[in-house]
Amino acid sequence: MDRTQANTSAEQGKKAPVRRFRPTPVTLALGIYLLLLLARLLDASVLTRENEYFSVIVLQIMIFLIPAFAYVRWRGDALRPKLRVKLPRLDHFLLLLGALLLLTGGGMLLQLILNGRHAIGESFTLYDTFISKKYGTAGNAMYLVLTYAALPAFCEELVFRGIFLAEYERHGASCAALMSMLFFTMLHFDLRNALLYLFSALVLCAVFYATRSLPAAMLVHF
Numbered sequence: 385m386d387r388t389q390a391n392t393s394a395e396q397g398k399k400a401p402v403r404r405f406r407p408t409p410v411t412l413a414l415g416i417y418l419l420l421l422l423a424r425l426l427d428a429s430v431l432t433r434e435n436e437y438f439s440v441i442v443l444q445i446m447i448f449l450i451p452a453f454a455y456v457r458w459r460g461d462a463l464r465p466k467l468r469v470k471l472p473r474l475d476h477f478l479l480l481l482g483a484l485l486l487l488t489g490g491g492m493l494l495q496l497i498l499n500g501r502h503a504i505g506e507s508f509t510l511y512d513t514f515i516s517k518k519y520g521t522a523g524n525a526m527y528l529v530l531t532y533a534a535l536p537a538f539c540e541e542l543v544f545r546g547i548f549l550a551e552y553e554r555h556g557a558s559c560a561a562l563m564s565m566l567f568f569t570m571l572h573f574d575l576r577n578a579l580l581y582l583f584s585a586l587v588l589c590a591v592f593y594a595t596r597s598l599p600a601a602m603l604v605h606f
Contacts, residue, residue, distance in 0.1 A: 409547055409551045409563070410567070412451055412452070412543065413544075413548075413567045413571070417571065419447040419451070420447055420573070423443055423447065437530070440531050441531055441535060444531075444535050444536065448540070449539060449542075452542050452543050463547070463551070466551075466553070467546045467547070467550055467598055468550075468592075468598050469546075469598050469599065470596075470597055471597060471599050471600075472595045472599060472603070473595075473597075476595045476597070476600060479594055480595070480603060480604055483587055484604050486587055487587045487604060490583055491580060491583070491584060494579060494580045494583060495577075498576060498577055498579065499576070534606055537602050537605040538602055538606075540568065540605065541588070541601045541602040541605055544564045544567060544585070545564060545589065545598060545601045546598045548563055549589070552564075561589040564589055565585035565589065568581060568585040569581040584605075587604070588601045588605055589601075591604050
């Protein structure tokens with residue numbers, strides 16, 4: 385066997401490099417969308433019993449938090465410092481208050497434009513999947529706030545303002561904000577109110593960049 389044949393045989397004997405799956409923020413978002421769609425297949429009676437709030441909390445943890453924390457763990461030190469989990473400063477108070485008023489007032493105005501006066505004050509759906517209910521008692525009101533306001537604010541901001549902005553900032557803040565706004569809007573499966581979610585995402589991105597604080601965006605979102 386000459387040298388050329390020997391080199392050819394050696395090259396053929398080498399194993400082809402194994403390509404590892406590398407998740408991206410888009411992969412994370414699509415996985416969350418799929419889990420939300422699968423949640424719709426659950427028996428509706430599960431969410432109408434006395435454990436309704438507990439069931440929705442568990443589902444949100446499975447749909448959002450477990451994939452998000454798995455993604456952050458996989459990315460490790462390359463991502464964690466970019467999440468900006470520090471609390472907002474005291475001198476950010478007026479900015480957060482202004483953002484809250486803008487988000488609330490602008491959201492109500494868009495609701496009136498898109499859905500008419502009857503839309504204000506109605507029960508709402510979370511991701512067009514989980515339907516909130518009003519029972520009138522203080523205890524149920526507390527569970528309602530935790531389940532349909534606090535937890536979604538934490539979950540959504542962690543993914544769409546935390547992970548998305550951190551991962552896409554290498555392409556510029558504008559690109560990162562655009563990707564965050566686009567996938568945040570798609571999350572809600574509600575084309576009719578897409579403009580409302582785009583507006584909300586724009587305000588929350590602005591809060592994040594103005595304060596450099598993910599908890600600040602979570603607070604305003606809540």
